[in-house]
Amino acid sequence: MTKVASRKGHMTLPVEVGQEDVVLDLYQRWQADALRDSDGTSMPDSLAEQDSDIYSVMCLVRADQDYANQHPEYLHRKYLMSFPVTAMSDSVTIQPLDGYSKDKYELDDDSDPKQWWEVRNRTTGEVISVDNWSFDAQTQSVEVINVTRYHEYTVTFMARQVWDSVSMYNALTNDWDGPRIKSLDPYHPECRAHLLKHFQHWLETHPNTTVVRFTTFAFLFVIDTGEQNQDIYRDWTGYGETVSPRALQDFEKRFGYKLSPEDFVDAGYYNGTYKVPSQQYRDWMTFVQEFVVEFAAELVKMAHDAGKRTAMFQGDHWIGTEPFLASYQQIGIDINVGAVEDGVALRRLTDSGGDQIREARFYPYFFPDVFSEGNDPVVESMSNWTKIRRAMLQKPLDRIGYGGYLSLANKFPHFIDHVTDISQQFGEYLDNTQRTESQKLPGKVAVLSAWGEARSWLQNQARDQRFYVPPRPDVMELVGNNLLECLSGLPFDVEFISFDDIKQNGIDPEIKVIINTGDANSAWSGDECWDDADIIVKLREFVALGGGLLGVSDPSAYQKNGRYFQLGDVFGLEKETSLTMGRVAMPLEIAQDHYLSQFITGNEDFGNASYVYPQAQDLTVIAAQGQHLAFTARNYGQGRAVYLGNLPFTMDNARLLQYVLIWLAQQESTSFSWLSANPNVDVAFYPHTNKAAAVNFSDQPQTAMVCNTEGRVVEISLEPYQWIWLDN
């Protein structure tokens, strides 16, 4: 067996026992410089000794199953709300676990139910006194007495998780037949001490490992599982699986008040990330972050002390580590690894602070759900890659990688060649950019939501999401409004701000355009954050003094004081929510001579009818669906406002967004170098290397005319999907 060649590459390659020859072949062809094991695979001894980086997966909370089996009191817990039961007589009996997976959850009856659980009348919202209910450990049920007939009752209970969600997913989706893995909660000092000891031993027994790839530290994101072991609720960034009586008691000491079970189950809404977070939930997040950062920092230090570097996978048990928050830098991680399926996911990886190496782990994962006969993995990969490339042109990415079973991927030679191309294009990107950032248009674009920076570049779900059955549950496919994906590949400096930011610090003068995009009632639109005259005034003032405001879907939606869109006066329009049906519709006049009218090609996708109508006389309607406004523009004071009914991701929509932002920033008279007008072609210019890149998103040849920095017109011709580099 030949030795792996000298290290020069940028790719992390998954390995598999028995596939050593394939590994050595692909190591060269895919320009790899690091080898990794994955969930379900391990490192062949022969390869572990090669001159390459060796990434070893470490998910410490799942690492010692013997200990987990001996200590049910340290298993992950969470609050669940029983499904409501209607009282048909004077008492009602509730089996809290009805409707939930019995393979995954047990009632955590060793946390005293009377202390840690809560029974509520869900028809009135009232808490039922502990005198009026009792838990029967024998039947695992709660009896509530003195109830009101035809009222609904729930039990909020602490569930013990006896099967880790990821293990469950692999068993059910990928037919793994190993033991059911349990996760341990390191918040318990005894458990933590044991895990640290286990980790120390692991470090000592993995001499070939150069990078500890944490997957991840303590707590999984939220997956709730139903009676048939089906996922019933998911929140990739939710903090619901971090609860224990001990942590709750410490929280009370730290924050001076006690959290209730209701603060977690939230009437059954479970603090979904798409909701405006309560102060209690924010405080809990802070509490969890403080713990996880401290715990993770200890693990990282141990790895460093053992002479190894560390990588963190921004997924799985990553809750509490927030790359966009300053606290993240206390952990000391060397490499941020993100699962990247599109431009937004890439920007989520590349845009956070700190000097970590950024490594994108691409989809598809080499698992049988994709790599099965009759399926072409290149289709998904190319769809991802074309989106990712656009975003890569905007922010530097350092490394790429894959995961899973190499043996599966190797059955698809077409896919092997395709990844060879991807890796070669990525190598050229590194050469030509020297990891520097491309040129941006002047000024900043800020996306305003209830979360702000903490949830930068998180896909903003919309109502349509609830009605989309994804072919693969582990891959987020966003449907409906998706401004962020359009934005991820455009040459603007983007930042994410919250309502609190505006209240506390005002609006950064560098911000030229503020975007508010999202469905009503969501954290993205802002919901009750708009119930605040101070916010409304600051935004009216921002626009009146020359700023640009872009609203998409339900911007500033909150019913109060005679308005549904609180900034409807700035946009010049209103949404029909059945309160103004008597106002008479006038036929719309579509403007032909507005600056933005020229960019309407008819290929735009504005989604469903908006139910938005004009309110200001001087509103310019650029596009409509019947009498429903789809795209409007208006001057307000010295500034400008644009409304878009919806902006699903298409390249036509992305290019339209580019010109909307230019108009809102009042830069439509400026000629910008290396700016593409062709919807299917993105162009970026790197001032530090004096190179320009052009990528063709489409499967058709494309031509784009752009100016270089001297103002000379350059004609760029591209083959389908081609990526080329040009001198300035």
Place this chain on the structure above:
Amino acid sequence: MTKVASRKGHMTLPVEVGQEDVVLDLYQRWQADALRDSDGTSMPDSLAEQDSDIYSVMCLVRADQDYANQHPEYLHRKYLMSFPVTAMSDSVTIQPLDGYSKDKYELDDDSDPKQWWEVRNRTTGEVISVDNWSFDAQTQSVEVINVTRYHEYTVTFMARQVWDSVSMYNALTNDWDGPRIKSLDPYHPECRAHLLKHFQHWLETHPNTTVVRFTTFAFLFVIDTGEQNQDIYRDWTGYGETVSPRALQDFEKRFGYKLSPEDFVDAGYYNGTYKVPSQQYRDWMTFVQEFVVEFAAELVKMAHDAGKRTAMFQGDHWIGTEPFLASYQQIGIDINVGAVEDGVALRRLTDSGGDQIREARFYPYFFPDVFSEGNDPVVESMSNWTKIRRAMLQKPLDRIGYGGYLSLANKFPHFIDHVTDISQQFGEYLDNTQRTESQKLPGKVAVLSAWGEARSWLQNQARDQRFYVPPRPDVMELVGNNLLECLSGLPFDVEFISFDDIKQNGIDPEIKVIINTGDANSAWSGDECWDDADIIVKLREFVALGGGLLGVSDPSAYQKNGRYFQLGDVFGLEKETSLTMGRVAMPLEIAQDHYLSQFITGNEDFGNASYVYPQAQDLTVIAAQGQHLAFTARNYGQGRAVYLGNLPFTMDNARLLQYVLIWLAQQESTSFSWLSANPNVDVAFYPHTNKAAAVNFSDQPQTAMVCNTEGRVVEISLEPYQWIWLDN
């Protein structure tokens, strides 16, 4: 000139000077027995002396324009809210009438502004102290001082109406060039005394008049008019144009509290009938009803004393007279006349209490907007007539009639023949039914809304209405959800109930099915009326004990206690309002073997995607749009619940509704006589005369198989649009 033939007919014919021959011809062909003048026409002397009923239009509040011109203090007033103005400095100047018609409105500055007007900060909702604003009569403007920059301000002011809306409509739509008519407010005792005197004189000088056709008594429904004299807001049943300082002062004495200007302008929503009414608005309606009923009763008595009968046109200045309220009978009217364009309008006329003669005034009105070259008035008339016939089969109608310029109609011989057919069909209907009611299926169907009986058979507007530009502003064309039109021609006993009815009296045991249909936030769905555990319990109990519940669009929609649909537990589903996007969508299974499945033809129209998803395991999905539920059924206790996403009026939808109601009433195993299964054919049976009617809604031949009361199968074949009568 020949004398009009002996009186035998059922039609009120409009007359016109110079058209005497046409009148005499049509009097026979159209089976008329009464002649009327109309707005804009008068009675030829020769005809006024004929042996037929002579209806004379009397709109007393518009009858004496000299007096109106001399007494601006008695003109109709209303509260209007100025369009909001944003403060850009420390003071703000508002021209209250900006945006409103200067031809129609004047500032009523003789009601002291400081006492009767109100200035508000619309960004906070606060009332501005009278010390901080002043009215300048010279410039007709309000200056507000000490304002907050970038807050919005409005003036709610009393406007004097110097041009009656109907007169304005005729001038602008039908090019009438007569003087601008003003309406007088009889609430002022001096004005009332004058009008009574005027009316007494009128009675004395109209000896040939046999029927005084009031159009109507005191106050017009609401039409707000914009700067270009365009309608900007309409509420056919709104009480906004009934205000005067004197009435407000009397209200305070009567109800013990004072109404504010805000109670009328309602943050700009103006108490639209589609909104859940506030207690203040209800009280004001009661106050106005008490006055109008008393005033109208006096006029009717005067007419009776003069030996004339009275008719009331349920339109124009009809506010305060509510045929579905008991107080209506105190007026003493002999004939109720309703403008009828569809089945719902017909039922609004025929279903109210009392023994008045019911006369339907059909559309199109003989006005140039319809009777103009190139337009075919038969198209509109046939579309109306086919809908009206269905409803006529359910409740007895006594008379029909038309209005407008006969000379215009006479230019369309095809239309004259068409009306001859209509009148002949109507005559056969009178002969065969003897004014009795057709057979209904057992049990009652109740429509539940915030209004209940007071707004029986009022078209329920939906959000789509706001986005429909009607070709003719005076004719209501309902778009979107329209269950009532479907229901108007079905053989069910229908009543309208309110949430208050249920709270106060429970649910009538004769009610087998309760329908809640309407958009969220509307009076039809119920909005905050659902914020009431008592209501929820009573409805759950109703269904659990065997009742049927039909929800359409947003039934029981009110966000609280973890639910948007408060009866979502009964329906077994929930609406996505961006609060549950993390709940995982499961592929829907469409039931093929449910009783209701057999009625799905694929021709149903369920409107837009519902954004409703299953919540109960035992929900039966009968139709869906993608993953959006369109039609579901579920058992709940001993009862049943059905959800429909939307039910626009089509004959397929109407027939589907028939079977939904049968299933909800648990009558699907019963065989009913004279019940049509053909969507395009309606059949009714009249037990009193032992006759059955069958009507073909469509322009194609149709066949229907029905059972007679002996159980014998009868095959009914119908030509396009045909109406036939059969023996049992």
